Amino acid sequence: MATSFTSSISMQPRFSQATTTRFSLQKPVPVFKTNLSFTLRPRSMPARLAISCAAKQETVEKVSEIVKKQLSLSQDQKVTAGTKFTDLGADSLDTVEIVMGLEEEFGITMAEERAKEIATVQQAAELIEELVLEKTA
Amino acid sequence: MQRSFSIELPSLVPLQLPSRMETHLWYILPDEVKNTSLLKHYSQLLSPSEKDKVVRMRGNVLKKNALLARTLVRTTIARYQTNNAVDPRSLMFKKNMYGKPEVDWQNHKNCNNPPLHFNLSHTDSLIACGVTVHVPVGIDVEDKERKIKHDVLAFAKRFYSTDEVNFLSTIPDPEVQRTEFIKLWILKEAYVKALGKGFSATPFNTFTIQSKAGTEGGYNLRETSEMAVNSLEETKKCNGEWKFALLELADSHYAAICIEDDQASEESPMRVIVRKTIPFVEDELISESKLL
Numbered sequence: 001m002a003t004s005f006t007s008s009i010s011m012q013p014r015f016s017q018a019t020t021t022r023f024s025l026q027k028p029v030p031v032f033k034t035n036l037s038f039t040l041r042p043r044s045m046p047a048r049l050a051i052s053c054a055a056k057q058e059t060v061e062k063v064s065e066i067v068k069k070q071l072s073l074s075q076d077q078k079v080t081a082g083t084k085f086t087d088l089g090a091d092s093l094d095t096v097e098i099v100m101g102l103e104e105e106f107g108i109t110m111a112e113e114r115a116k117e118i119a120t121v122q123q124a125a126e127l128i129e130e131l132v133l134e135k136t137a
Numbered sequence: 138m139q140r141s142f143s144i145e146l147p148s149l150v151p152l153q154l155p156s157r158m159e160t161h162l163w164y165i166l167p168d169e170v171k172n173t174s175l176l177k178h179y180s181q182l183l184s185p186s187e188k189d190k191v192v193r194m195r196g197n198v199l200k201k202n203a204l205l206a207r208t209l210v211r212t213t214i215a216r217y218q219t220n221n222a223v224d225p226r227s228l229m230f231k232k233n234m235y236g237k238p239e240v241d242w243q244n245h246k247n248c249n250n251p252p253l254h255f256n257l258s259h260t261d262s263l264i265a266c267g268v269t270v271h272v273p274v275g276i277d278v279e280d281k282e283r284k285i286k287h288d289v290l291a292f293a294k295r296f297y298s299t300d301e302v303n304f305l306s307t308i309p310d311p312e313v314q315r316t317e318f319i320k321l322w323i324l325k326e327a328y329v330k331a332l333g334k335g336f337s338a339t340p341f342n343t344f345t346i347q348s349k350a351g352t353e354g355g356y357n358l359r360e361t362s363e364m365a366v367n368s369l370e371e372t373k374k375c376n377g378e379w380k381f382a383l384l385e386l387a388d389s390h391y392a393a394i395c396i397e398d399d400q401a402s403e404e405s406p407m408r409v410i411v412r413k414t415i416p417f418v419e420d421e422l423i424s425e426s427k428l429l
Contacts, residue, residue, distance in 0.1 A: 070286060087193045087199075089195070089261065092326060093285075096292075097286055097287060100287050112296065112342075113340065116335075
């Protein structure tokens with residue numbers, strides 16, 4: 001499948017430590033000056049990758065702390081922006097408690113429908129920043 | 138789709154289908170499954186995407202439980218196809234338009250059994266699968282000792298309906314309050330999962346579940362409208378449509394089951410057959426299931 005990669009190349013580094021998405025070009029394209037070969041695997045590419053602004057690292061870290069506390073994980077358990085709560089063993093009750101912990105920490109209120117959609121640390125951090133911004137606007 | 142495997146899997150013992158208004162509840166205790174070659178057999182049953190999910194789980198306990206969960210679903214459903222033996226590896230799954238998993242029977246057109254419904258739930262120490270025919274089912278299980286890290290009433294006020302908050306706030310003992318909170322949680326989860334429309338369609342504060350006075354294990358479901366002015370209009374009974382059961386499993390867990398009652402058989406309680414299992418090894422019928 002021929003696809004244009006011109007816009008996706010620049011945002012790839014943000015998520016490279018959290019996901020294993022690999023990219024490959026079907027044909028060599030003169031525009032790319034690197035030797036990297038990429039295979040686009042649509043299944044593993046989150047749609048949000050293309051349009052969202054990544055949340056601040058500070059927010060991501062605070063969210064990770066709260067998640068670790070709620071799930072009673074050890075401090076050295078690796079939790080990054082791309083980590084899904086379910087991969088850490090969180091069930092729906094955990095997710096809701098995580099949301100309450102985040103609300104307390106950041107002084108915000110998340111509508112239940114949006115809170116239930118949060119699946120990763122990154123998504124939580126982005127929603128938090130959006131709500132904090134609205135609050136201070 | 139034929140896949141060849143070097144290790145021959147033992148055959149699965151077939152099962153009688155559940156009757157109408159009956160739920161079969163199967164559960165595995167992960168701590169009882171330690172045999173590594175058995176676990177290896179199980180991993181051969183999984184599809185590539187299921188294996189991916191197992192790999193994604195952090196830590197060996199979570200990986201094992203994810204493996205057991207998929208094994209439980211595949212082997213249990215395969216066993217109900219009493220007319221033609223179905224290879225659990227060949228089962229395919231899809232999601233309904235709201236994301237609820239269901240069996241995709243496209244490869245098994247010869248199956249003339251009535252439509253099977255299933256729903257899965259698990260905690261760290263127990264994995265359960267509910268099975269029904271004709272009607273959708275939702276289940277949720279929780280460790281009886283599960284601690285809530287927030288204040289239970291604050292939690293309830295945030296998410297539950299007004300009537301449920303009132304019920305919880307009349308309970309003086311905080312331990313009892315905690316367990317009643319958990320029972321309500323799993324009943325509500327079971328309903329949302331049975332409905333299969335996802336949380337956005339059914340926020341927790343839009344419906345109330347309460348136990349029917351004077352019956353063993355009966356529960357009422359009411360929709361609540363926070364916007365209603367007149368309290369008579371406020372609750373719309375949708376009682377004849379859903380049945381609930383709440384029980385204790387293995388002395389350690391609460392399990393809630395919700396099924397659609399399409400025949401409005403209001404008075405008869407749900408029959409639940411509970412069996413503990415180790416796939417390919419043994420089933421144990423649990424005859425004394427405490428209905429709560």
